[in-house]
Amino acid sequence: MISNLEKLLGTPRDGALLRYSLGVEYEKAGRHDDALAQLREAVARDPLYSAAWKALGRVLTDGDPREALAAFRQGIAAAQQKGDRQAEKEMTVFARRIEKRLDGDA
Numbered sequence: 001m002i003s004n005l006e007k008l009l010g011t012p013r014d015g016a017l018l019r020y021s022l023g024v025e026y027e028k029a030g031r032h033d034d035a036l037a038q039l040r041e042a043v044a045r046d047p048l049y050s051a052a053w054k055a056l057g058r059v060l061t062d063g064d065p066r067e068a069l070a071a072f073r074q075g076i077a078a079a080q081q082k083g084d085r086q087a088e089k090e091m092t093v094f095a096r097r098i099e100k101r102l103d104g105d106a
Helices: 002-006 016-028 032-045 050-061 065-082 085-105
Strands: none
Touching (some): 002 016, 016 032, 016 050, 032 050, 050 065, 065 085
């Protein structure tokens, strides 16, 4: 799966969806840094791609909760702008969990 997606990089089919898909597959394969790079590229190419923001926030949660929180907040704003209520609700829950965890660390 990953090699098939990688073959599409730099082709006319290279875009936010490809980068998102590759990021998700990298994460499943335990390739954390590669997943982050692709998911960041996905949201750079389409700042309103709420699913990519959600995936990026999830990947960041274990490593850098503050950065994850920022990603979820940007994703919430993107979801609100697109009217994607489900993604907005999910990311709001994830963001609240991180906020509680950060408040507990203070």
